[in-house]
Amino acid sequence: MAFPLRFLSSLLLCLLALLLHGAAVTSGCFSMEREALLDFKAGIHDTHNRLSSWVGQDCCAWEGVICGATTGHVVMLDVRNTNITDDWALRGERMNSSLLALSHLEHLDLSFNDFSGIRMPEFVGSFKKLRYLNLSFTSFMGGIPARLGNLSSLYVLDLSYALHFTSHVDNLDWLSHLTSLKHLDLSGLKLTGTPDWFSSVNMLPSLQVLSMSSVGLDTIPASVVHVNFTSSLTVLDLSINNFDSTLPKWLWNISGLTHLGLTQMKELYMSDNQLTGNLSGWLEQMTNLITLDLSYNLFNGSMPSSSVGKLSNLTELYLGGNSLGGAISEVQLENLTSLQVLDLYDNSITISIGQSWVPPFQLRLVDLTKCQLGPQFPEWLQFQTQIIELFLKDCKIAGTMPAWFGNISSSTITYLDLSNNQIGGKLPSSFKFTKLETLSLRSNRFDGGLSSSICQWTYLKFLDLSNNKLFGEIPKRIGDLAGLNNLNLSRNHLQGKIP
Template sequence: MANRNSMFRLAILLVFVLFTEAAAWSNSTSAKTFDRGCIEKEREALLKFKKGLIDLSGDRLSSWVGDDCCNWVGVECSNHTGHVLSLQLSAADYNVESLKLRGTLDPSLLNLTHLNYLDLSYNFFHGTPIPKFIGSLKNLRTLNFYLASFTGLVPSTLGNLSNLEYLDLSTNPSNSKLLGVSDLNWVSSLSSLQYLSLSGVDLSNAITSWPQVVDMLPTLGLLDLSNCELDNFPQSNPFVNTTSLYFLELSYNNFQSPIPEWFFNITTLTNLGLKKCELSGSISGFPRANLPNLWYLDLSSNKLGGNLQDSLGYLKNLEFLLLSDNSIVGPLPTFIGNLSLLGVLDLSLNMINGIIPESLGKPANLIAISLKNNAISGPIPLNFGHEMTKMVFLELSGNLLNGSIPPSMTEVKELIFLDLSSNYLSGAIPSKWHRLKLLTYMDLSNNSFSGGIPSSICSMPSLQWLKLGNYNLSAELSLSLQDCTGLSYLDLGGNRFFGTIRPIVENLFNMSYIGLRSNMFIGDIPEIFCQFPHLHIFDLAHNNLSGPIPRCLANLKALKYTVTFNRSAYTDLFQPYLEHLEMFVKGRQDEYIKIIPMLHLIDLSSNYLTGEIPEEITNLSALVSLNLSWNQLSGKIPGNINNLQQLESLDLSGNHFTGPIPPSMSSMTLLSHLRLSYNNLSGPIPTANQFQTFDDPSIYEGNPYLCGPPLTTSCSSDLKDPQYKDEGVDDEDRLSEMLWFYFSMTVGFVVGFWVVCGTLMIKRSWRRAYFRFVEDTTDKLVVVAVACCRRMVAQLFRR
């Protein structure tokens, strides 16, 4: 028994030793292979390829030194053979332009005979065509030139890449004309292709139609031909051999036709994008085809009409239904409550009417509803908030909703975005908002609410955007908003709020936008605003504010520097609301399509402000719009106002400004809107640069001492301002005139003195005659005075 145990232990030990030796030999072999480094011919090819590239940063290719190219950043080699397999130089993680590679692609890449992965996406090869030799890299399985900014025609030699599975040549939509094709036949040769994206590539001149080419690719799963200038949309089914297509994106083309019925017979389809394709016809005519897997459908921004009541209810797996900006009519369909997987519903910008059915909130996964700008009427269902337990985004603005906000709305705990603006909602704003811990954006403006602002609104710790404008609220807000310390955007314009401003904004140091226009606020502009580091939109127009403009406004850091806004910091869900904002700029109310952080504005118009424009204001070099009109400001326009080189709109009308229009303003080349009317300005109107475009006389009317085009008053006429008649005359001319004045006065005095006094001193007869004349005249004046006195005394005694 002991011998058996000993033999067993010996066998175990022997096996362990054998395995240990085998593992050591394997590791040794692998290490020897790895220690060899990359193949010398391929290393030289990479170094030659590097010379053709321009790395402005000096960092992207800084590791490309030494003998072992397999350790260079972006290079991947085989562990067994040492051949270079992958070249990954994407700039996707670099937002700075200087970190993007430029230059040309050297044919030395052909020496990388085992290369199967090439990624140059997000770089900047502007002016460089895609090299024809790429088609000779026959082992390529992945070719990614997404947003690499190549130009010219796509070479047909890419059709030689028979092993290619992934091809992305997409370009930026704004540069859609930079890259194009004259023929698509080469695509049909890519028999292994599974992923094809040509978004932004101009296909309008392609000889072969895109559906015929796609039908030759039986393994194709994803096809993106968005924004490709396509106008060919065959009504008969061209897809006969396509059995694996699941993703089809054709948005931003110009088909100008109904949706072909064969689209709804592609049973493998999960994603279908046809946004902004000029599609027509009735959405209610869609066939009840079998699309069991479709979960994403985007038909927004087309010309589709009809009624939704009997349409699309058969798409049981639908998660995204996007039909905004069409001409759809009729009530909200009841089938929406049966789409149990529906997560996002966008029916905005249509002509849908009727009431909100209670079933709308039934899909358990519904996180977003954008019903804005329709004709939906009636009250918001009382149980709306109870059923929408996962709702994140609720947009009901621009409808005909009435009644009050149901208290259940304050119980949607996941809600981040709430917009009920531009309706006919009334009553008091609900008071219990403390449950909404995630609410970031809240817009209740343009309704008919009554009362004040409940302080519980500030109990939502995530609240950043609060819009309560234009619904005639009347209250003093001294304490209502003091706890809203996280606010960055506040719009209370168009109400009847009163009192002073300082208590309202005492703790709102994160503000970037303050809109308090068209209220009844009094007092001065509190200097606490000067401590807001992010404030770049400052609108206090149409109130009863008085006092001077604070000089410390020059400390507003956000108005001193132009900052590049990072779109990626915001989700796509909020993009439309960050890009569309109604603002009073250039004398009118406009909806701005630009990102809000790019707008830098001060509007203090229509108040009772006094004093001068602080010269320090001209340090706000990022300011885009400045409106100080219709106040009681005086003094001169600062001579260095031209420091505001980003200024596009300037309105100083309706004040008491004096002096000339500073000639330096002609260097403000971005200035496109100017109002200086109804002041006391004088002198010639500048004529250089931008002032040549200001040819409307109303810009300068109400300044009686201004002259020159476009006014009819000529500067050469005898136009004199009694207080500033010398304004506009330079120092040299002024000095010359003064010298001539004193010289003439001196000469006149000397000549007059010697003509009169000198003659009397020399000629005795003239001297006697002169003094005799003086005596006689004096005697006569005395007699006349005595006689007048006597007559006055006599008249008094008669009375």
């Protein structure tokens, strides 16, 4: 049978191609890819011979090299240093573009090796099929090449501590092109010169894990119209930064968030949100906190008294406006030597403190409204000499006001609210509150006449003595209080003329 010449030519070309392909892969490795790997090895100082298996023709059998089952091409290069506590790191002396021969590479891991003598290679941005890139703890010199933005197929990018400590990042604009990215770790990079970092990160709609610990951030944008990863993000680590602003409300709209790392932000503001759950299991880990504001949320459960006791650096504690229960004793407060603000407003917390306890702190603001404080008047307050605002409203305090109460913070206190208790006896005539602006003793059991000492509080703006058992006349000099704009003496037994 005769075959057309054109058919024979095509057949010969096909056979030749098959022979050449066979010659290239008969050893289980494409020669061009093997040479590229050997060139990479030649630029590495391998103290412990970790790449000792990189000999022979079959590069697919070398340690850290994986080839595709169907194509035979190298798809993974993983030379991660797993002995990070020892001096087993590969040390980079050079890294040229010969690795580009690994055109089918999908996974590249050089982590925990030492490349401090060279720059991060720009050609890495040419691995079009790369899905996983891990350069963490490699200490490359210089910055991050913008060509990494060409890796549009990338799912995982770990650049944590990838730069030498003397290097910094100018911008993150290239990040916005990595629209397939699910895991991003930039921890340990110097981002102090990249104020618009959030705009780039916000262009990643599939992001599930974002780690930016210890990068020098001081602000988080609050006025963001739309956050693209609200429905996808599950892990957010912003720990060990220098935030000096309130955390934005959009942060709490991330519905799938399972882990939030904010360790060592020394100030944590989460007030006026819809946060739920209890405070146990995580609060005690934030031992560097100076200010904690979780007020006006939906937290419930018992007050994590043991957790609070571990926050020894705390100066301001705001837990008001939640639904917390349980008890706090002097044991939990003993370590809070720097505490200045104690706000437990509108919680059902029992304050179980011994009458002989001397606090190690000096408070400026105390708000224990609706906490179980009585029936005895809290004797430990007599040692507080710097109080500016004191709210003990609806605390089930009974009995008479102790003699020492008129002396506490007499030169500093401006707000005093003891309303809705069962405090009886005569109004103390020895009050010497020189800066008092607001006084509410409403709904108690005070009796006797109005003390003329009230007329000496020249800063007084608000006075509510309603619903008591006061009798007698209104002091004539009460009109001398020129700043008084709210006076409530209703539901008493006062007599005589109004001055």
